[in-house]
Amino acid sequence: MTSSKVPVLGARIERFPIAGSFTISRGAKTEAVTVVAEVSRDALTGRGECVPYSRYGETAEATLAAIQAMREAVAGGLTRQALQAAMPPGAARNALDCALIDLEAKAAGLRAWSLLDRPVPGERTTAYTISLGTPEAMAAATAKAAHRPLLKIKLGGDGDPERITAVREAAPESELIVDANESWTEANLEHNLAACEAVGVTLVEQPLPAGKDDALARIKRPLVVCADESVHDRNSLALLRERYDAVNIKLDKTGGLTEALAMADAAQALGFEIMIGCMVATSLSMAPAMLVTPQARFVDLDGPLLLTRDRDHGLRYDDSLVYPPDASLWG
Numbered sequence: 001m002t003s004s005k006v007p008v009l010g011a012r013i014e015r016f017p018i019a020g021s022f023t024i025s026r027g028a029k030t031e032a033v034t035v036v037a038e039v040s041r042d043a044l045t046g047r048g049e050c051v052p053y054s055r056y057g058e059t060a061e062a063t064l065a066a067i068q069a070m071r072e073a074v075a076g077g078l079t080r081q082a083l084q085a086a087m088p089p090g091a092a093r094n095a096l097d098c099a100l101i102d103l104e105a106k107a108a109g110l111r112a113w114s115l116l117d118r119p120v121p122g123e124r125t126t127a128y129t130i131s132l133g134t135p136e137a138m139a140a141a142t143a144k145a146a147h148r149p150l151l152k153i154k155l156g157g158d159g160d161p162e163r164i165t166a167v168r169e170a171a172p173e174s175e176l177i178v179d180a181n182e183s184w185t186e187a188n189l190e191h192n193l194a195a196c197e198a199v200g201v202t203l204v205e206q207p208l209p210a211g212k213d214d215a216l217a218r219i220k221r222p223l224v225v226c227a228d229e230s231v232h233d234r235n236s237l238a239l240l241r242e243r244y245d246a247v248n249i250k251l252d253k254t255g256g257l258t259e260a261l262a263m264a265d266a267a268q269a270l271g272f273e274i275m276i277g278c279m280v281a282t283s284l285s286m287a288p289a290m291l292v293t294p295q296a297r298f299v300d301l302d303g304p305l306l307l308t309r310d311r312d313h314g315l316r317y318d319d320s321l322v323y324p325p326d327a328s329l330w331g
Helices: 060-068 071-075 082-085 089-109 134-143 160-170 188-197 257-269 283-295
Strands: 008-024 027-041 044-050 128-130 150-154 175-179 201-207 222-227 245-248 273-276
Touching: 008 060, 008 071, 027 060, 027 089, 027 283, 044 089, 044 283, 060 089, 082 089, 082 134, 082 257, 089 257, 128 134, 134 150, 150 160, 160 175, 160 188, 222 273, 245 257, 257 273, 257 283, 273 283
Parallel strands: 128 150, 150 175, 175 201, 201 222, 222 245, 245 273
Antiparallel strands: 008 027, 027 044
């Protein structure tokens, strides 16, 4: 490996097959398409991974181009602090932010949590996702995972009470959280919430479409309602206080770990419960998110468990327990 005093930025698209398929209300996919950023200096390399999300108009090719457009700035000594203003929130900034933190930690000989003055993350129970399907198919998938203490159930609108009832019957002891991915309507909102309450669901994530969720402020919410697509970074928090009880922080939405940690602090100050979530991706995406887990009531970092293979030196998963990353992976 050649070394350089000038930081060198590289980026590439990578693909990882999903075991079976991953289905939500917006469709199904059979592979995780990620974009990796690498920043190298003095024979050290920092890495970060992101997942472009079409829901926000992102593509792998455009994300790759956005990262590559930062080569001159990186060579000029771009810091992660300056990066926050240099790029908008989103997947591209996430990959570069995490790569810069990884490199900075390596250069300082510190773990990332020490570098950032955050609590040392410990092992946490992660949710395990059950894809959207018919009640029968979801019950069958749930039965195979019923030993897991926390399940995240993907819902899709019509027929959701039947789905969640079937899931509960298949996993009577698991804590259930559900994710509607914006598929409910104002007309069925209270009926579906009641169905979830009836089977002991703990949390419902993003029941209504972002921007069309005013009804949540006008009803008595029988359980915790969590914003996902309605919340991105700190700037989106204040408007949600009357509608939501919790927020799902994802690094691909916030634009990196730097903003995610600041957002977690701000969300707690406003009284929100915190979920730390993920896209379907490898352990390189999950590793930085582990630094948010000390503040999280819910941890949903099961991305690698849904793949047919993870990358080398991946996170350790002991059934549903996920452990902090080794330095050989990140941070």
